[in-house]
Amino acid sequence: MNEDYLNDLNESQREAVLYDAGPSLVVAGAGSGKTRVLTYKIVHLLRTGYQPHTILALTFTNKAAREMKNRISSLTDEYVSRYLWMGTFHSIFYRILRREAEYIGYPADFTIYDATDSKNLIKTIIKEMQLDDKIYRPNVIQSRISNAKNSLITSRSYAQNKNQLDYDLKCRIPLVAEIYQRYQNRCFNAGAMDFDELLLQTNILFRDHREALDKYRNQFRYVLVDEYQDTNFAQHLIIHKLSEQSQKVFVVGDDAQSIYSFRGANIDNMLRFKDNYSSCRIFKLERNYRSTQNIVNAANSLIAANKDQIRKTIYSENEKGNKVTVMSAYSDYEEAYKVASIITNMMSSGKYTFADFAVLYRTNAQSRILEEIMRTRMIKYKVYGAQSFYQRKEIKDVIAYFRVIVNPKDEESIKRIINYPARGIGGVTVDKLMGAALSSDVGLWKIIADPQAFNVVLNRGAADKIAKFRLMIDDFREKNKTMTAYEIANYVISQSGITYDLNQDSTIEGISRRENVQELSNAMTEFVSMRQEGGSESVSLTDFLMEVSLMTDQDNEKDDNADKVTLMTVHAAKGLEFKNVFIVGMENDLFPSAHSSDSIRAIEEERRLFYVAITRAKENCIITYAKNRFRNGQNNTSTPSFFLGDMDERFVNFDDDFMLTSGYRPVNKPVMDRYTPKPVAPPSPHTSLRKISDVDKGGSEPVDSAPSGLKIGDKVTHERFGKGIVTSLDGYGNDAKATIEFEVSGTKLLLLKYAKLTING
DNA sequence: GGCCGGGGCATTTTT
DNA sequence: TGCCCCGGCC
Numbered sequence: 139m140n141e142d143y144l145n146d147l148n149e150s151q152r153e154a155v156l157y158d159a160g161p162s163l164v165v166a167g168a169g170s171g172k173t174r175v176l177t178y179k180i181v182h183l184l185r186t187g188y189q190p191h192t193i194l195a196l197t198f199t200n201k202a203a204r205e206m207k208n209r210i211s212s213l214t215d216e217y218v219s220r221y222l223w224m225g226t227f228h229s230i231f232y233r234i235l236r237r238e239a240e241y242i243g244y245p246a247d248f249t250i251y252d253a254t255d256s257k258n259l260i261k262t263i264i265k266e267m268q269l270d271d272k273i274y275r276p277n278v279i280q281s282r283i284s285n286a287k288n289s290l291i292t293s294r295s296y297a298q299n300k301n302q303l304d305y306d307l308k309c310r311i312p313l314v315a316e317i318y319q320r321y322q323n324r325c326f327n328a329g330a331m332d333f334d335e336l337l338l339q340t341n342i343l344f345r346d347h348r349e350a351l352d353k354y355r356n357q358f359r360y361v362l363v364d365e366y367q368d369t370n371f372a373q374h375l376i377i378h379k380l381s382e383q384s385q386k387v388f389v390v391g392d393d394a395q396s397i398y399s400f401r402g403a404n405i406d407n408m409l410r411f412k413d414n415y416s417s418c419r420i421f422k423l424e425r426n427y428r429s430t431q432n433i434v435n436a437a438n439s440l441i442a443a444n445k446d447q448i449r450k451t452i453y454s455e456n457e458k459g460n461k462v463t464v465m466s467a468y469s470d471y472e473e474a475y476k477v478a479s480i481i482t483n484m485m486s487s488g489k490y491t492f493a494d495f496a497v498l499y500r501t502n503a504q505s506r507i508l509e510e511i512m513r514t515r516m517i518k519y520k521v522y523g524a525q526s527f528y529q530r531k532e533i534k535d536v537i538a539y540f541r542v543i544v545n546p547k548d549e550e551s552i553k554r555i556i557n558y559p560a561r562g563i564g565g566v567t568v569d570k571l572m573g574a575a576l577s578s579d580v581g582l583w584k585i586i587a588d589p590q591a592f593n594v595v596l597n598r599g600a601a602d603k604i605a606k607f608r609l610m611i612d613d614f615r616e617k618n619k620t621m622t623a624y625e626i627a628n629y630v631i632s633q634s635g636i637t638y639d640l641n642q643d644s645t646i647e648g649i650s651r652r653e654n655v656q657e658l659s660n661a662m663t664e665f666v667s668m669r670q671e672g673g674s675e676s677v678s679l680t681d682f683l684m685e686v687s688l689m690t691d692q693d694n695e696k697d698d699n700a701d702k703v704t705l706m707t708v709h710a711a712k713g714l715e716f717k718n719v720f721i722v723g724m725e726n727d728l729f730p731s732a733h734s735s736d737s738i739r740a741i742e743e744e745r746r747l748f749y750v751a752i753t754r755a756k757e758n759c760i761i762t763y764a765k766n767r768f769r770n771g772q773n774n775t776s777t778p779s780f781f782l783g784d785m786d787e788r789f790v791n792f793d794d795d796f797m798l799t800s801g802y803r804p805v806n807k808p809v810m811d812r813y814t815p816k817p818v819a820p821p822s823p824h825t826s827l828r829k830i831s832d833v834d835k836g837g838s839e840p841v842d843s844a845p846s847g848l849k850i851g852d853k854v855t856h857e858r859f860g861k862g863i864v865t866s867l868d869g870y871g872n873d874a875k876a877t878i879e880f881e882v883s884g885t886k887l888l889l890l891k892y893a894k895l896t897i898n899g
Numbered sequence: 900g901g902c903c904g905g906g907g908c909a910t911t912t913t914t
Numbered sequence: 915t916g917c918c919c920c921g922g923c924c
Contacts, residue, residue: 708911
């Protein structure tokens, strides 16, 4: 083990790692080495005598857990990191709940319903209750139930909770309580928990079974939490219960990056940490190692507008760097075009590869136009956030078979496969079976096993088909007793008719589906052999399902290493960094989202989201907005986001268009000064122009804000060519040239000494 | 049971 | 615009 590991840390990081006298809250600014502190803290604990299995380290994503494990492995020993209890909240407590299933009355091999399963069940229930799904919108009901569970309100207490009932009444959906109740029963009868239920049941386990709580309290001598600002109440309480006796709790997070309140995350957990742990110590990591000073300062000036936050001063000792750039576009189309042009130009400097660029947006729908333009401009890109591997229909179908084999009660999975591939068991028949299951309060599988016994009236054809289906599943279950996970998987895929069905379709999509199923099979082979190397003798389907039901990571991407520009939502970008970041669509009602306009809390969260976006950039951050945007089937005019006005112009280059139209009030200048229209002069040979690779380099140069200086993105009018946009600049003084894309005349390279140009205001 | 077309709809989504 | 869901039709 490396003896000098503490030397890798700066003073405040080291202090946090070494402190052991009580609860610690590490407020870690963007790019301040948060993961490093967490990793080294664990290494330090191991060094000072903690056994690996006594350390509980919780993250939000599998990826984060995996990366941290790898880093710890490289600093210690691989076998040491293997025995750490490190993983996502859900996977860790899934493991514990399976082990303690008897206490809570669930089968040990209970299924996990993902968001789709649970929404399908909610839809079914709404239908069964003969409610109008326009009023009882499944999405709304789902989030109501989810929020309740996150706040530890069980279906029973919901039905007695005046606040909830009043609120539902006010929203004209008084029957949510009953839907929740039915939903809960159905999940329980199916031997299934949704994601939120895992945390709720963990709380119930620890509340009602003292011996279970004591067992884990004794085992976990240290509890560490990553991304603490994203914890919800259920998670907070679990952490608190496990650590209140030992007071050995170490949480790391950044309140300024709390962007998941819509998933139940409660920033108060962080802001009020000291209320729950009175003897806690707060450490602040304020040095940003990622970004230039201008980027950090611009982000700081933005977030300063938020009221609710822990005071801290993030600073950078990197070079000053370029100012953050804000530029406008006429349309979403032109915006994409500008982004593409700048990427192309910066690429031509030879300083970057495509992977050094990311384009971030507020909504997934914005990716389409970017993709379109990137394709025509021959820019390689990849879009994140599309369906993850395990969400794909064909994968869910196969996994549904696995789930039914392991857990016969899993109703959502039975419904999914009973007629896939098509075997003539239609909707009417399924409804009959479901009806019988409901009225006799017996699982769907029991009915399928013997419909007659429950007086289900079926015609001969249907009865035969159901019997055949049943025999097939029985056969799978029998085989599953002796086969390893991948053997049974391949058997199921071929015997169920899935292979045949997929082979029928030779379209591109069809081939891709086939490949995905093949991919799943490969993944299972790999899983089994990895487990066997790890010492497990037989690796069952159950083992695989355990692993896979909480694996929604999209890390199965094959061409991940390829050099491509990244397109993703800001949410998806959290935790990542890129040399050059574009933030597009910076417009009111889009960013911040129109949905947030009614509450200050929501606006502040949107502002944090913008903060997250800016702080992804290491070298250049370019922000764009469009004045016209095609949205929801129509063209809308839009105005620049009022967030832009929160940023201090000492660190940001606003284009002239923004300055004249947005009503921007500069932070450090008299207001009147700003409103005086500036004379628009054609660029003279003396105008200091800089190369594209130096765009806005050095905020110290006064020229940055000079109104006559031509900048990338400026709209200009040429005597002969008409209106155009500056897409790149090159050369100095007499040699200064600009590439301009004219609306009608195409792209021209002009020597500015001669060009008759006017900058449009 | 599967295909087609109209109507309604449209943040973000670590698990 | 484009996706999803449902109802009607073959």
